[in-house]
Amino acid sequence: MKKVYFFLLAICLTGVFLLVSCDNIEQETRVSDVSFTPCQQDGIMRSNSPSNNAVSVEFINNGVQITHYDFEVRCDFTTVNVTHTFVNGVLNITQQGDGEARCICYTDVSYTINGISQNQVNVIFINGVQVYCHNGNNQTGIPFTVIAQGDLYGNGAEGFTKQFSVITTETDWENLKTQLNSVNNVTQHFTETNIDFSLYQVIFIIDKVKGNGGWSIDVTDVTEYTDKIVITVSNVRTGGMTCVMTQPFQIVKIPVSNKPIIFNDLTLLSNDNDQPEDTNFYNLEYRTGLWVSINKRDTLDFVNSTELIRKGFYYRYEEYLYRIEDNTLIISVPNNENIKTYHSIMRVENDTVVLGNMYISIGFYDNSGTFIKE
Numbered sequence: 001m002k003k004v005y006f007f008l009l010a011i012c013l014t015g016v017f018l019l020v021s022c023d024n025i026e027q028e029t030r031v032s033d034v035s036f037t038p039c040q041q042d043g044i045m046r047s048n049s050p051s052n053n054a055v056s057v058e059f060i061n062n063g064v065q066i067t068h069y070d071f072e073v074r075c076d077f078t079t080v081n082v083t084h085t086f087v088n089g090v091l092n093i094t095q096q097g098d099g100e101a102r103c104i105c106y107t108d109v110s111y112t113i114n115g116i117s118q119n120q121v122n123v124i125f126i127n128g129v130q131v132y133c134h135n136g137n138n139q140t141g142i143p144f145t146v147i148a149q150g151d152l153y154g155n156g157a158e159g160f161t162k163q164f165s166v167i168t169t170e171t172d173w174e175n176l177k178t179q180l181n182s183v184n185n186v187t188q189h190f191t192e193t194n195i196d197f198s199l200y201q202v203i204f205i206i207d208k209v210k211g212n213g214g215w216s217i218d219v220t221d222v223t224e225y226t227d228k229i230v231i232t233v234s235n236v237r238t239g240g241m242t243c244v245m246t247q248p249f250q251i252v253k254i255p256v257s258n259k260p261i262i263f264n265d266l267t268l269l270s271n272d273n274d275q276p277e278d279t280n281f282y283n284l285e286y287r288t289g290l291w292v293s294i295n296k297r298d299t300l301d302f303v304n305s306t307e308l309i310r311k312g313f314y315y316r317y318e319e320y321l322y323r324i325e326d327n328t329l330i331i332s333v334p335n336n337e338n339i340k341t342y343h344s345i346m347r348v349e350n351d352t353v354v355l356g357n358m359y360i361s362i363g364f365y366d367n368s369g370t371f372i373k374e
Contacts (some may be wrong), residue, residue, distance in 0.1 A: 006298075018036070019237075028115060029084070029086050029113055029114060029115040029116050030113070030114050030115060031082050031083070031084060031111055031112070031113055032111070032112050032113075032114055033110070033111055033116075034080065034082055034109070034110070034111040035109075035110050035111070035113045036079075036080050036107045036108065036109045036110070037077060037108045038107070039073070039077070039105035039106070039107065039109050040070075040105060040106045041229070042108065048222075054068075054069045054169075055067070055068050055069070055131040055132075056069070056128060057124065057131065057132045057199040058059040058160075059117070059118040059121075060112075060117070062114060062115060062117060063112050063113060063114040063115065063116060064091075064112070064113050064116055064118070064121070064124075064127075064279075065085045065094075065110070065111075065112050066093070066109075066110065066111055066112075066113065066124075066199050067108060067109070067110040068095060068108070068109045068110075068126060069108050070106040070107075070108065071095060071097070071106065071107055071108070071109045072104050072105075072106060073079070073097030073099065073104065073105060073106070073107050073116070074097060074098075074099030074100065074101045074102075074103065074104060074105075075099065075101040075103040075104065076099040076100065077097040077098055077099035077105075077107070078098055078099065079097070079098055080095055080096065080097045080098075080107065080109050081094075081095070081096050081097075081098070082095055082109075082111050082227055084092070084113060086113075086116060088122075089120060089121060089122035089123070090122060090123055090124075090125070091111075091113070091116070091121055091123070091124045091125070091132075092118050092124075092125045092371070093125065093127070094122065094126075094127060095106070095109060095126060095127055103220045114127060122343045131236055132368070141221070141222065141223055142222040142223065142224050142229065142254055142255065143222075143225075143254075144203075144219060144222050144252045144253065144254045145252060145253050145254075145302070146191070146219075146250065146252050146253040147190055147191055147192055147202070147250075147252060147253055148189060148190045148191065148250070148251045149216065149218075149248075149249070149250045149251070150189060150248070150249065151213070151215075151246040151247060151248050151249070152180070152183065152184070152186065152206075152246070152247040152249060152268060153183070153184060153244065153245070153246060153247075153372075154182070154183035154184070155209060155245045155247075155282060156247065157183050158179060158180065158182050158183050158247070159179060159182070160206050160247065160249075161208065162206065162207050162208040162267075163204075163205070163206055164203070164204075164205045164233060164263045164265070165203070165204040165205075166201060166203060166204075166261050167200070167201065167203075167204060168197060168201050168256075169197060170195075170197060173195055173197070173202060176204060177193065180249075185198050190251070195253060198256065199255065199256055200207070200253040200254065200255060200256055200339075201253065201254060201256050201257070202229060202251060202252070202253050203219060203251070203252045203254060203261075204249070204250075204251050205217050205219065205233050205249065205250050205251075206247060206248070206249035207235070207247060207248045207249070207267060208247070208251075209245060209246070210245070210246050210247065210248065211245065211280055211282070211348060211349075212244065212245075212246070212348070213246045214237055214238070215235060215237055215238060215246060215248045216235060216236050216237040216248050216250070216264070217233065217234075217235055217248045217249060217250055217267060218233065218234055218235070218236045218250055219231055219232070219233055219250060220232050220233070220234050220236070220266075221264075222254055224244050224257070224259070225259075227259065227260075228259050228260050228261070228262050229254075229257060229259050229260070229261045229262070230261075230262050230263075230264055231261060231262070231263050231264065232263075232264040233263055233264065233265055233266060233267060234266040234267055235248075235266075235267050235335055244327050280348050280349070280350055280351075280353075281345070281348045281353040281373075282324075282348060284305055286373070287302050288302050288304060288305075289301070289302060289317075289373065289374065290373075290374040291353065291371035291372065291374070292371060292372055292374055293312070293369055293370065293371055293372075294370050294371075294372065297312050298310070298312040298358075298369060298371075299311055299312050299371075300371055302322070306321055306322065306323065307319070307320075307321060307322070308320045308321070308322040317351045320332065320333065320334070321333075321334055323346070327344065327345050328342055328343065328344050328345065329342075329343040329344075330342055330343075331343065341357065342357065343355045343356055343357050343358060344356035344357070346368060351372055351373040352370065352372050352373075353370075353371050354368055354370050355368060355371065356368045364365060
């Protein structure tokens with residue numbers, strides 16, 4: 001029984017469609033055993049899937065089992081409908097969840113399509129995206145296992161720059177785990193921490209620090225050629241979800257090999273949601289200085305890493321202490337830490353920051369303030 005993971009960005013490099021005849025013969029098959037997990041929200045490790053947005057294709061006796069991890073549905077969905085056609089070796093599957101809510105979540109969908117064997121299938125599509133291809137070239141898709149996927153929250157304090165690394169020894173593996181844990185306990189979320197390096201090698205990929213959450217960095221394909229192994233890396237998720245500084249990473253293992261590994265980098269070089277590391281409110285050097293409200297009637301002057309002066313139409317010259325914890329600006333009165341206010345950092349975009357709870361309000365009035373760096 002062969003089990004292979006193919007990803008939604010995979011492409012078929014063979015002339016498989018040359019195998020499709022003009023007779024357009026449809027083979028009788030049926031879907032059974034449809035199941036799905038409850039709604040799952042985005043998080044450090046939302047599911048135990050091999051990788052976010054991955055598809056598992058496993059051929060069994062007279063059938064093929066499909067599992068689509070992190071399939072996007074509406075928050076109030078109750079079922080996922082699966083339909084398909086199988087014509088001349090092309091299996092075309094449609095997945096659709098019900099519901100009408102204006103929010104999304106994710107589910108792992110599994111089902112079996114009976115009456116089909118591996119030697120009859122040339123290519124499989126799900127919702128128009130290719131997820132499997134029978135490849136006759138001198139290249140082979142290598143299955144890989146995701147050990148960990150998530151984010152670092154130290155704003156670069158862990159010491160990683162964007163990098164793609166191959167780890168082949170126990171010493172290098174232990175050093176990597178130690179560095180990952182230098183700010184927060186990251187390895188507690190790993191699916192495994194003991195690697196047999198006589199059988200496997202570890203691939204570690206990490207992106208640069210992002211100005212907001214919701215990013216991912218993903219191994220989307222591993223292909224073995226006669227003289228090399230090519231690993232494709234991309235950003236499946238592209239941010240814009242929260243204002244927290246994050247640094248996405250992923251760790252996978254693949255079978256050991258003496259062939260050189262080449263990385264095919266398809267990650268985004270720039271994006272409006274990706275704020276430069278040195279030009280936003282979270283960076284102390286950039287934050288230091290005067291920030292002015294849109295209506296020019298309020299100012300925040302960050303003197304250094306702890307001192308703040310607020311003045312303007314609403315406030316006379318007033319000195320405070322401040323600190324930033326858990327995406328919140330905490331302002332306190334000097335010499336009296338018991339008198340303090342909490343202001344959520346609602347949005348950060350280059351020279352702009354939106355802070356909550358900045359003004360006195362009644363009821364549900366928006367009391368946030370938008371400040372621009374002078």
